Amino acid sequence: MDSKRGNISLDLNLNPFKDINPTPKREFNQVSQLEQDLPVKDEITGVLVEELNRMATENKKLTEMVTLAYQRYDALQRQINDLRSKSSEKEHVMSRKRKAESEDYYNNLTGINKNTESSFSDDEACRTPRQNIRIKNSTSYFRNTDPSDKSLVVKDGYQWRKYGQKVTRDNPFPRAYFRCSYAPSCQVKKKVQRSADDPSILVASYEGEHNHNHKHHTQAALTFSSTTCDPALVPAPTSIAVSGGSCKNSDLSHAGISNNAKMTAQQLETPTVQQILLQHMASSLKRDPNFAEALATALSGRSYNAWT
């Protein structure tokens, strides 16, 4: 893993006085005096070498801490993804019968043979001719910014009509049922339910595929589907979406730094992302005159204290 991450050393500038102007006059005078006093100069050199060694040790410790934090974060992300995939499998098994029923319902309505993804394995999907047109399912996660909002309305760019609400057994929060209301022929449905673990997260399950392109124009944020990245299916919510998806091409620049923690393990394991992040951190610290001055002050203060 470290080989993928690359060099994550903080690369601290251990000679901060080099780039800082002007050099304090008092220091210059002290150096001049020190040149006249060789025993004191040797002592100062020893102190500086000791300080350099100490900084190198601290740098190494910090590097180890960052590495450890990355390892722990990756492990947690893997656990979350495992739990998500297990719960998704369980839900597919439970609803297999019902999905088959809804499939018949769609067939009666449209006259087109469609199958749910959960009804066939991928191998079967490849072998079965009627798999050419399939009902696609996906799950998206939306962060609800307003805790008082209990309407379960998810702004994903499409126009929905609510046709039912139920309290389910495994979740204290009600589940809302929506149909696409833009086109009568569009049979896309979605279920929205607040996450039992985190009530601030709305879980939207989409069933089917829009047969039109109607969307609102305010598509500010991104979504990452946990089961598919089909752009025709994945909605474009105006709220912030989170999930364990794998849309590698997603532009994360709009997600904001607060969403960094929500990036998938796969995304974080990408060496380029980590390297860019680390390079950005390092360059930001290097460019920041306040940081350099603070570091120089700290070092000069320590050295000055050592001298006195």
Place this chain on the structure above:
DNA sequence: CGCTTTTGACCAGCGC
């Protein structure tokens, strides 16, 4: 007035 939301009733599958 037309559209959406609410909400109780209804239906079908499933396990016992």
Place this chain on the structure above:
DNA sequence: GCGCTGGTCAAAAGCG
């Protein structure tokens, strides 16, 4: 057969 559960229907109410 019965009860539980998830999904859907449809009448009434709400809203602009």
